[in-house]
């Protein structure tokens with residue numbers, strides 16, 4: 569079933585993908601397994617784009633399908649959300665120059681499900697906008713997402729701007745996205761790298777604890 573979902577996404581067949589996703593839910597498949605399958609499919613689509621087999625319009629269709637599937641899955645995931653005092657506040661956004669938001673949205677959703685308050689700044693977020701949000705919302709964590717090798721260096725600019733404004737010690741910084749690595753995170757002075765949305769949640773919990781320990 570999951571491989572059928574992946575293939576129908578790769579074939580850009582929205583009706584079939586939505587039908588299969590609904591069937592999978594009825595059959596008891598977990599929303600997170602469906603999301604992981606969809607993410608694998610997106611990687612294949614990206615590779616096909618790189619090889620010239622798909623065009624930018626195809627990527628747009630693929631992301632629309634992903635978003636439609638998320639409209640079905642998100643309420644199911646949010647149902648699991650426990651009502652509790654937020655365990656931490658996260659300001660999140662896709663870095664300047666970059667408009668990819670599927671992964672960032674997924675991270676925001678998983679953080680919310682797990683008890684974080686999330687302020688989502690959207691896409692193409694400038695260093696200044698991140699800094700203004702830190703001043704306005706006083707978050708525990710700043711989360712940045714980048715999908716392009718040409719934009720990932722803008723993450724360093726955000727960290728530098730936080731330093732200049734004297735805010736760096738007040739927040740923890742987590743970064744993620746397809747081209748990001750642990751090594752890159754260390755190099756630019758981020759506190760952590762999240763490989764995927766689930767890992768990011770665990771890391772954010774740890775970062776909040778670390779921050780509390782400092783106070």
Ligand code: B1M
Nearest residue numbers: 614666667668669670671711713716717744745746762765
């Ligand atoms: Co673009 N694109 N795209 N694209 N696109 C990639 C990233 C690319 C790898 C495709 C390829 O060539 N193989 C390539 C980048 C190459 C590079 O930089 N080396 C690329 C390119 C080149 C481009 C354009 C430049 C194409 C053009 O115009 N010629 C252009 C750039 C636009 C811009 O941003 N300025 C562009 C545009 C687009 C669309 C708009 C059409 C569309 C995005 C729509 C949208 O997001 N609303 C799109 C898509 C869909 C993709 C691919 C196919 C899929 C991305 C995706 O949604 N994946 C992508 C291929 C790929 O990634 N291999 C590609 C699914 C998502 C769940 O995964 O975002 O990785 P991901 O998130 C993961 C983890 O990375 C992590 O958790 C998530 C899952 O659990 N994570 C975090 C993400 N953020 C995190 C933050 C964290 C922690 C974890 O903490 C804060």
